[in-house]
Amino acid sequence: EQSRxxxxxxxxxxxxxxxxxxxxxxxxxxxxxxxxxxxxxxxSPWDIAAGQIMVRESGGIVSGIxxxxxxxTSGHVVCGNEFVHAELVKILKPL
Structure with missing residues (x-):
């Protein structure tokens, strides 16, 4: 399974x-x-929308995988500060 x-x-x-x-x-x-x-x-978009705004307003980065x-649009979310976001994408994108 993907999440594992x-x-x-x-x-x-x-x-x-x-x-x-x-x-x-x-x-x-x-x-x-x-x-x-x-x-x-x-x-779903409604699972992400409000939280995405909060993360961005606090200075974080939000994107898809x-x-x-x-x-x-994608339904996949990754977020964190600039460093954490980049590291998560680097690890998760190839999976």
Missing amino acids: REMAALQNEVAGLRRFGAASLDLAFVAAGRLDGYWERNL EGNDDAL
Whole structure:
């Protein structure tokens, strides 16, 4: 399964992985600085829209897994600060 491959690829690169079960909550936690980064695939635009605004307004970067695509269109989201976002894309894009 895709999510297991992604978690395995990131497991040794991060201090910990947490999933709260709601994309809107995870995005809000990135915006608030409670999480460093977040990714998820196969979301609906309404799962991403408000959180995307919060992350961007707090200075973070939000995109699709490709790094330069629109999360609302693709349904896949990656976010974090400039460094975390770039590292997540680098690891997740090939998977």
